[in-house]
Amino acid sequence: MLNINNLHVQLEEEDKQILKGVNLTVEPGKVHAIMGPNGSGKSTLSYVLSGKGGYEVTEGSATLDGQDLLEQEAEERAAAGLFLAFQYPVEIPGVGNMTFLRTAVNAQRKARGEDELSAAEFLKEVRAQAKSLKIDAEMLKRPVNVGFSGGEKKRNEILQMAMLQPKMCILDETDSGLDVDAMKLVAEGVNALRSENRGFLVITHYQRLLDHIKPDVVHIMANGRIVKTGGPELALEVENNGYADILAEVG
Amino acid sequence: MVALDQTQVKDGVDQETVDAVREVGGEYKYGWETEIEMEYAPKGVSPDIVRLISEKNEEPEWMTEWRLQAYERWLQKEEPTWAMVNYPKIDFQDIYYYARPKSMEVKPKSLEEVDPKLLATYEKLGIPLREQMILAGVEGAEKAPAEGRKVAVDAVFDSVSIGTTFKEELKAAGVIFCSISEAIRDHPELVKKYLGTVVPVTDNYYATLNSAVFSDGSFVYVPPGVRCPMELSTYFRINAENTGQFERTLIIADKGSYVSYLEGCTAPARDTAQLHAAVVEIIVEEDAEVKYSTVQNWYPGDEDGKGGIYNFVTKRADCRGDRSKVMWTQVETGSAVTWKYPSCILRGEESQGEFYSIAIANNMQQADTGTKMVHLGKNTKSRIVSKGISAGKAQNTYRGLVSMHKKAKDARNYTQCDSLLIGDKCGAHTVPYIEVKNNSARVEHEATTSKVDEDQLFYCRSRGMDEEEAVALVVNGFCKDVLQALPMEFAMEAQQLVAISLEGSVG
Numbered sequence: 001m002l003n004i005n006n007l008h009v010q011l012e013e014e015d016k017q018i019l020k021g022v023n024l025t026v027e028p029g030k031v032h033a034i035m036g037p038n039g040s041g042k043s044t045l046s047y048v049l050s051g052k053g054g055y056e057v058t059e060g061s062a063t064l065d066g067q068d069l070l071e072q073e074a075e076e077r078a079a080a081g082l083f084l085a086f087q088y089p090v091e092i093p094g095v096g097n098m099t100f101l102r103t104a105v106n107a108q109r110k111a112r113g114e115d116e117l118s119a120a121e122f123l124k125e126v127r128a129q130a131k132s133l134k135i136d137a138e139m140l141k142r143p144v145n146v147g148f149s150g151g152e153k154k155r156n157e158i159l160q161m162a163m164l165q166p167k168m169c170i171l172d173e174t175d176s177g178l179d180v181d182a183m184k185l186v187a188e189g190v191n192a193l194r195s196e197n198r199g200f201l202v203i204t205h206y207q208r209l210l211d212h213i214k215p216d217v218v219h220i221m222a223n224g225r226i227v228k229t230g231g232p233e234l235a236l237e238v239e240n241n242g243y244a245d246i247l248a249e250v251g
Numbered sequence: 252m253v254a255l256d257q258t259q260v261k262d263g264v265d266q267e268t269v270d271a272v273r274e275v276g277g278e279y280k281y282g283w284e285t286e287i288e289m290e291y292a293p294k295g296v297s298p299d300i301v302r303l304i305s306e307k308n309e310e311p312e313w314m315t316e317w318r319l320q321a322y323e324r325w326l327q328k329e330e331p332t333w334a335m336v337n338y339p340k341i342d343f344q345d346i347y348y349y350a351r352p353k354s355m356e357v358k359p360k361s362l363e364e365v366d367p368k369l370l371a372t373y374e375k376l377g378i379p380l381r382e383q384m385i386l387a388g389v390e391g392a393e394k395a396p397a398e399g400r401k402v403a404v405d406a407v408f409d410s411v412s413i414g415t416t417f418k419e420e421l422k423a424a425g426v427i428f429c430s431i432s433e434a435i436r437d438h439p440e441l442v443k444k445y446l447g448t449v450v451p452v453t454d455n456y457y458a459t460l461n462s463a464v465f466s467d468g469s470f471v472y473v474p475p476g477v478r479c480p481m482e483l484s485t486y487f488r489i490n491a492e493n494t495g496q497f498e499r500t501l502i503i504a505d506k507g508s509y510v511s512y513l514e515g516c517t518a519p520a521r522d523t524a525q526l527h528a529a530v531v532e533i534i535v536e537e538d539a540e541v542k543y544s545t546v547q548n549w550y551p552g553d554e555d556g557k558g559g560i561y562n563f564v565t566k567r568a569d570c571r572g573d574r575s576k577v578m579w580t581q582v583e584t585g586s587a588v589t590w591k592y593p594s595c596i597l598r599g600e601e602s603q604g605e606f607y608s609i610a611i612a613n614n615m616q617q618a619d620t621g622t623k624m625v626h627l628g629k630n631t632k633s634r635i636v637s638k639g640i641s642a643g644k645a646q647n648t649y650r651g652l653v654s655m656h657k658k659a660k661d662a663r664n665y666t667q668c669d670s671l672l673i674g675d676k677c678g679a680h681t682v683p684y685i686e687v688k689n690n691s692a693r694v695e696h697e698a699t700t701s702k703v704d705e706d707q708l709f710y711c712r713s714r715g716m717d718e719e720e721a722v723a724l725v726v727n728g729f730c731k732d733v734l735q736a737l738p739m740e741f742a743m744e745a746q747q748l749v750a751i752s753l754e755g756s757v758g
Contacts, residue, residue: 050713051709051712051713052709052713053705053709073712073717074709074712074713075712075713075714075715075716075717075718077713078712078713078714078715079715083713084713086710086713089710090704090706090707090709090710091707092707092710092711092724092725092728093728093729093731094727094728094729094730094731094732095724095725095727095728095731099724100711100714100724103711103716103720103724104711104714104715104716105715107714107715107716107717107720108714108715111715143728160714164714164715
């Protein structure tokens, strides 16, 4: 479903190469995890895939169901079914969470040539999804992410994901800043969305999130490349021995 | 859009924002013209023209005299130059001061008799002059009563009022709502008592000119203890070329009464600038409350600054009675040049003044707007919330005065001025004047300036919104405090207007 081929990326403003030939394929129904030390390019990969400005692709390709992602605007990628759960969700003062969600849902429906959801349909859906993430009515009314705790912000990202029903979900360090209970809630939310036609790319530093969201494939990223790929046992190896051994092994 | 094409921008998102803003040109929705036979007074202003306007309105002698005196005073006054606006010198003798559709020569007795062309004009503007419910839109519709809400409209076309709706129903409640020319004829005692008592004839250059040549406008009187049963509104349309619109509005809220009033304004897109110099006076007696909301959408001129309305307006409310309250809310999106400071004189003890403003300046627009809160009475309170948004090459200035007089014991003011910049060729300026003459008064002022944040825009876009929607959402969030102060139906209209004036998406 998601095909990344020899992707090279540098910063637009300085001549600094960050991704140096990433190859990755995520099949529908699978959960892939990317682990790696700080500065290995994990977050850059998620930003480039979702269309953030400031990066220049110098070589390679990325496609979603055969569509060239890199040619599309961020909103076109979203409408095509790509979703990024942000590591640092952005605050938008004055814009109610519900308004934001509804605008997003309807924008995507419109882009796909579907009818907008009526207020009643939307409300029913959002209430059901919010309930399972333990998001109360008050949090839905508050401005987007403003004054939210770390856990609330991440749960809110998963709520957006649940409402937008993407094909391909990228979770960028969704576990950062979460206590154990919050992490369980978030993981439950993600697991509820697992299905045979949806792919996941879970970016994380630590094994602990992967205890709750069981990956099919684990990749280790270092210095702008995927240096090792394996099964869930690879995550445990990192947990026990750190990255040093693996990095030494691959040179 | 030549000017914007040369814009140098620093980073990717700003360029895109500038592109979005670039598309605004030609998006002014109300730029069309009504072809209708007009009757003009000769160009220019003189005692004869003043007499002619007075005569057209069938005014009594005292009114003619009042106007002539104003004219004499105007000759002695000088045009103010202190505002941060630049425009070519206005030739006051090259303007028509009176333009009336020929079909209005014989005054229609009811709306049924009004020229269908005029009715069609307002229909097209979305202001049908029928006595019907205004149905609320989707968002927040649950708060509206199921049967909708009634809004009475006074429609002013160039120099004359063409009709007022719901007059009879309002009359039954004791409320007088009519054109000011009608009020001068039918309620001279009220007009004599209040006209010019809030904005004196000699107040300022434009107000003095207005006092001499005003042609029409609205009049509202709400008797003691009456809560006006519906929203009142006046819709101003400038249609004729080279014509100035000088309207005069007088609102009197007697003891313990309440009224909510809204004005809207549009004009055709023309290459030559046109003058609009209005005066609004509001009198608020003991325990009375007035809400005055404006959605100003005059033609802003083209992207190079050609044409547009010069909006030089004096608006003032006098909170005469104890515990009286006035609330100004304005959404200023149009006009080439805006010079406007809706103000409150807080005379009564515990009287309150509030000013909520959104001013959007795009392309070459210039806005110099704000308020004056003059605290005279004990325990008076005022609150100012101003949101200025600048895009293109526009300049946006907040200018405000908070004055605490000697007797204004324990008076309080809170001011918040926020500016948002889109692109890097525009400017935002905040000029607060604060005078405090007693040491029990408390004045707070907060000001911020920010740019539309690229992370916010990316966040919205990664969820599927296009750039226009993203900008509109972020800007509407920025304006929320003010939008909430508007009556619900108009808040939605204003929200869309904010989006349109910034993005060029046809709402």
